[in-house]
Structures are given as structure tokens and as C-alpha cells.
Amino acid sequence: MKNRLLFDFIKKYYGQVKYTLLFMLLILPVTSVISQLVPWYVSKIITLINLNEPSDEIWQKLIVMFIAIAVLPVISTLISLFVMFLLQKKIAYPLGLRIRRDLFAQALGQHRRFWSKYNAGTVFSKIDNTRRFIAAWGSLGDFLLFFYTSVWTLIIILFLLARINLSFALAYLCGTLILFAVFHKVSSSTFKVSAQQENFMNKIFGRTVNMVGNYFLLKIFASVGRESEKLDKDYTTVCKAMQKNAWLRNRNQLFLSISVVLFECLMIVYAVLLWTKGNIQVGNIVYILNAVMPLGGIVANLAGFWMLNRAHLYKVQNNLTMLAETPEIKDADNAKQLTVSSGKIEFKGLNFSYNDAGRVISDLTLTVNGGEKVGIVGVSGGGKTTLLHLLQRLLPTPEKSIYIDGQDITKVTQNSLHDAIAFIPQDTSLFHRTLSENISYGSFNATEEQIAEASRKAFVDEFAEELPEKYQTLVGDKGVKLSGGQRQRAGIARAVLKDCKILLLDEATSALDSRSEKYIQESLQNLIKGKTVIAVAHRLSTLENMDRIVVIDNGLIIEEGRPEQLLRQQGKYAKLWNLQA
Ligand SMILES: Nc1ncnc2c1ncn2[C@@H]1O[C@H](COP(=O)(O)OP(=O)(O)OP(=O)(O)O)[C@@H](O)[C@H]1O
Ligand SMILES: [Mg+2]
Structure with missing residues (x-):
């Protein structure tokens, strides 16, 4: 061999x-x-x-x-x-x-x-x-x-x-x-x-x-x-x-x-x-x-x-x-391009475990309709990030368990899947390139105006003007020259510019001051209009504008409903809410 x-x-x-x-x-x-x-x-x-x-x-x-x-x-x-x-x-x-x-x-x-x-x-x-x-x-x-x-x-x-x-x-x-x-x-x-x-x-x-x-x-x-x-x-x-x-x-x-x-x-x-x-x-x-x-x-x-x-x-x-080690995740033979119409996402009896230690996601069934905004909350280590990664096949997603607009995501090309989804990960990482290059990453043909527009929507312009070389400033390895909140806003601008029907958001746990939080809240409002959104949130205030909340614990959905409805139920969500209030 x-x-x-x-x-x-x-x-x-x-x-x-x-x-x-x-x-x-x-x-x-x-x-x-x-x-x-x-x-x-x-x-x-x-x-x-x-x-x-x-x-x-x-x-x-x-x-x-x-x-x-x-x-x-x-x-x-x-x-x-x-x-x-x-x-x-x-x-x-x-x-x-x-x-x-x-x-x-x-x-x-x-x-x-x-x-x-x-x-x-x-x-x-x-x-x-x-x-x-x-x-x-x-x-x-x-x-x-x-x-x-x-x-x-x-x-x-x-x-x-x-x-x-x-x-x-x-x-x-x-x-x-x-x-x-x-x-x-x-x-x-x-x-x-x-x-x-x-x-x-x-x-x-x-x-x-x-x-x-x-x-x-x-x-x-x-x-x-x-x-x-x-x-x-x-x-x-x-x-x-x-x-x-x-x-x-x-x-x-x-x-x-x-x-x-x-x-x-x-x-x-x-x-x-x-x-x-x-x-x-x-x-x-x-x-x-x-x-x-x-x-x-x-x-x-x-x-x-x-x-x-x-x-x-x-x-x-x-x-x-x-x-030559066989990659864990490969495109299926005859994999097709994913075509997104409304952006409907269905999880059907999804199970997943990283190793023999036990299931991280258990028999999860959830439908997010096109244009719907779903917030996911749950304790740390509950499997929220894992769920978002499975939806993008960043992990070996099992067959026939996740569908986008009726297409099994394991049957479409990974590139078309990634092209169709804008993802803001838990810790925004940037390239050691200029701020402008980082924002336009993934939308290589973006014009100056489009970059400026996205930066405005994500409130990047608020700090970019103060940088020594404005948008041409090198942000350092992984973006170390920016603050955590600034990095996040740059990540949001990048997602705004990518402009996909489906948006996944894994909110960072880092505590932000109320001013930065306000900026990020508002930039997210700008971002989610007209899209199918799954937003993992730690600060429950992020979820005010969601149509529905799903509470996950140990990979299982334990509560589901509109925010005010869940508060009335006095369950897990209400408990989390009271802790943060
Ligand atoms: N690469 C990995 N290999 C093995 N186990 C992992 C791996 N990544 C995560 N896990 C485990 O899977 C479980 C779920 O992790 P996950 O990151 O999905 O949690 P989370 O709900 O996003 O938590 P947080 O709120 O802290 O971000 C955890 O117990 C974690 O230790
Ligand atoms: Mg996480």
C-alpha cells in the first residue's frame, strides 16, 4: 500500500x-x-x-x-x-x-x-x-x-x-x-x-x-x-x-x-x-x-x-x-449542490456522540421553518455548539438526520453547504490580514461600498475609524489587536457581507460592557432580518427577538416555546432567566 x-x-x-x-x-x-x-x-x-x-x-x-x-x-x-x-x-x-x-x-x-x-x-x-x-x-x-x-x-x-x-x-x-x-x-x-x-x-x-x-x-x-x-x-x-x-x-x-x-x-x-x-x-x-x-x-x-x-x-x-489518511467527512458519491429556497431546517431523531463516553445529542427532533428565528439555551456543555457544528457537517453528521429545504445535508457537497450558511462562531477568529480583508472574506467580489455598508450594520465603523490605518490596519494573529467585542463585530460584519439565507450564531460567553453589548445586539438585529436563524445564547437578553426558544439539556430538548410563554411555565428557562435578571 x-x-x-x-x-x-x-x-x-x-x-x-x-x-x-x-x-x-x-x-x-x-x-x-x-x-x-x-x-x-x-x-x-x-x-x-x-x-x-x-x-x-x-x-x-x-x-x-x-x-x-x-x-x-x-x-x-x-x-x-x-x-x-x-x-x-x-x-x-x-x-x-x-x-x-x-x-x-x-x-x-x-x-x-x-x-x-x-x-x-x-x-x-x-x-x-x-x-x-x-x-x-x-x-x-x-x-x-x-x-x-x-x-x-x-x-x-x-x-x-x-x-x-x-x-x-x-x-x-x-x-x-x-x-x-x-x-x-x-x-x-x-x-x-x-x-x-x-x-x-x-x-x-x-x-x-x-x-x-x-x-x-x-x-x-x-x-x-x-x-x-x-x-x-x-x-x-x-x-x-x-x-x-x-x-x-x-x-x-x-x-x-x-x-x-x-x-x-x-x-x-x-x-x-x-x-x-x-x-x-x-x-x-x-x-x-x-x-x-x-x-x-x-x-x-x-x-x-x-x-x-x-x-x-x-x-x-x-x-x-x-x-492519505481517509478524511472523516467526505462528500458522498454524486453529491449534489444544496439549493436553498426558504431555508427550512429539520433535525429528525439526531443522535451524536464524540466517543464511547456517552451521547452528546440524543434523539433530537426540531423543525425550524424558513425565516423563523429560534434561540437555543442550556447549561454549559449541553451540546449547543455541537448541534451547530453537526448542521454544518464540521463533525461526522449521521445520514437522514438533518435536512435543509428537504435535502439531506450528508448528500450535498460540503462546499455548497458552507456557502449557504453564515456562521458566527463562539470565538471569532480573524486572519492576520487587514480589517477590510477580514470582513470581505467569503465574499471575494465585495465592493468598497458593500464592505462599508456591512461595517456600518455591524457597528465596525465605530471603532475602525480610530485604528491607526483604519480598515487597512493589520489585525494581528487571530485578530489579537482588536478587543473581544470588536472582534465579534468584525465577525458579524463578515457574516452580514456573506449574506446567506441561513444564519447560525454561537454567542460568546465573554461578558461585554453594556455599550458593546448594545452595539452587538443592534448589529445582530440588522443581521437577522429575513433569515432563518438558529442562535445559541448565553445572555438571555439576546433572545428577546426570537420567535421561539428551545432549551437543551444533555442533548435533549426539555422545553420549547415563545419566550414569554416559557417564563410563565416556571421551568428551566424561567430559572435561567431569574439567575441572570
Ligand atoms: N472535540 C470533542 N471531543 C470530545 N468531546 C467533545 C468535543 N467537543 C465537545 N465535547 C464534549 O461535548 C459536550 C458538549 O459540548 P458543546 O461544546 O456542544 O457544549 P455547549 O453546549 O456549546 O457548551 P457551552 O455553553 O459551554 O459553549 C461537552 O461535554 C464537551 O466536553
Ligand atoms: Mg458552546
């Missing part, structure tokens, strides 16, 4: 650039041929001079070979440069972009459980590693320019050596295989260490991002020092792993160098022996030296790439497996 994922991934993305890749694969062997033709011609020149007296014919031959020796390396360089250019232009940039975009979308399409399991920093660091490995210079470029060309160089060397002397070519092949095996064996140890190191780095990165996101907590618990110490410890572990890795690499390098030198000496002795027996000529020895000397580099290229990429492939495989 893991291998399949990796294979499909590579096929999908390399398939998009297959002609460029094919072209590179065809043109690169030319550079390998040239790298061997030059010493081949040099050896020819020496043989020619050694065995012949100068003559016009010899001169002609020599001149042709001199020109070849001068021109061929230039051609080879041009080819390499062109391949590098193609890699950057056609692969690294566009393919990298596509991979990052797709994996990013895949990660964002995941659901709560995924995001409670992995932290954001780790996930995005893994996405970037995957992109780099598949599309960037360091891996594909290495493969093409070092590994692939080295394989060809080796083939050509063997072919030319076989033309000189078959037994020598065979000895060379055996030697190369032995060296490769030695290198592979000794570098296996670094493979494990570097995998560990990478895992640890991802974790540290994730933890750092999480710390920065919660810097406020670090501050109020005076734990900056403690957290830094913890981080120091982790970094020390990574540093140790890196040192160990570096030491292993150096040791391997030394071992390989000695093996290569030994091999070269043996080959040269063998070549001289063949020469003394008259089996090869002196010019051949020149080529043999040229073929033997770079072998260390060739084997290092082959084995080094092999090792490194085995480790990388392993990581990419893991990353893809993580991202």
Missing part, C-alpha cells in the same frame, strides 16, 4: 513532464560518451605518434582528433547547462508548485481527528520535504546529472575497455561491483541515523510552531525559560545525531577512499602486465588510467545517490501515507 502510494504519486507528477524527462534521458548519455571519447582520442594520438613517422596523412588524422578534443567538452557543457535550465524552468518550479498546492489541499481537506493527531508545523514541514524530494534540484537533478550519467559513463567505459582487452574489462566490472557493495554496506548505518534525525527535526519544528502559536500561554505561565530548556534538550539530541552521522560519513569516506586506491593500484599493475606481454599498446594504458582514476567518483555518485535516496524515498512514503 505504501509502495503503491509512492509509485502513483511519482507517476502522476512525472507523467505531467514526461516529454521533458524523456528528452533529458535521451540527451544526457551524450555527455557520458563525450567524457570518454576525449581520453579515448588522447590515447589514439599517443599510439599514432608512437607507432608512425610524421606524414601528411598522420597530420590530418591528428588535426581531426585535436579539434574533437577541443570541441566535444564544449558540447558536453552546453548539454549539461541546457538540462539544468530545463530542470529549473519545466520541473522544479511548476511541478514543485503543483505538488505543494495539491498536498496542501489534501492536508486542509483532513478533519478534526487528523489535526488533533498531527500538529500544523510538522505537517507543513513534511509537505515541503515531499515537494523538495520529488521536484527540486537536489534529488531529480542529482539523479539525472550524477546517477544516470554515471551509469552511462560506466557502460561506455566497459565497452571501450572491452575493445582494448576483454579480460581487463571484466576485471574492471567485478571491481566496480565489489566497491559498490562495500559502499552500500558501510553506509547503511548512516541511513538509520539520518531517518531518526529527520523525524526529530520535524517534531521540533512542529513544537516550535505550536509554542509560537501559544506564546500568550508561555507568557502568563512564565514558562518561556522552561520551554526553551526543553527545546535545548531536543536540539542537543539532534546535534548528537548529526555529529554521529557526520562521523559515520567521514569513516565511510575514508574506507571507500582506501578501497578505491587499492583497486586502482591493482588495475594499473594488471594493465602494465598486459603491456609487457604485448597484449595492449602504450596508448591503451593512457586510456586505462583515465578510466580507472575517476572510478572512486563514479562509485561514490552511484552508491551515494542510492543511499541518500533510499532514505528520502522512505520519508516521502511515510509523508504520503500520513496525508
